[in-house]
Amino acid sequence: MRPAFSNFLRVVCTLSVSTGTGIGATIACLCLPEDAQDDLVRSALEAAETLPRVNAVHLGTRQELLTGATPGRPSAQAMGPRSFDRVALIEALDRPAATDALARVQQALDLRSLPRDFGADVFDLAFVFPGHDPVERRTHRRAGWDEG
Secondary structure, eight states, X not given: OOTTOOSOOOEEEEEEEEEESSOOSEEEEEEEOTTXXXXXXXXXXXXXXXXXXXXXXXXXXXXXXXXXXXXXXXXXXXXXXXXXXXXXXXXXXXXXXXXXXXHHHHHHTTXXXXXXXXXXXXXXXXXXXXXXXXXXHHTTSOTTTTOX
């Protein structure tokens, strides 16, 4: 996607939890190790959803690892797969709220020591295509995006 990006994975997930409303200005991402107990994960996410300025939580179960490589970067397969089977996403209205919610979920799951490159970080939203209707979204695409 961007040659300057590094150390990221593209992961296909099946959505198992998605609650809340709207789209947050920030999103906390937490790749969950395979030994994280499902009931504890769900409980931690339910608690995170009740925090101030948190507007949605999502949990996806990893299906497969896409192998497309970023130009100038090794493919995910060349780097070796990371040991996780689920991805938790916490949407919030601002970075402090997302950071706090991520820290609380990590604490509840005893995952405070995960390195950022494992998948425990907060990201800011840069842009959102308006609407869910594909026709409406297409009207906002730049020329050439649908080619090739």
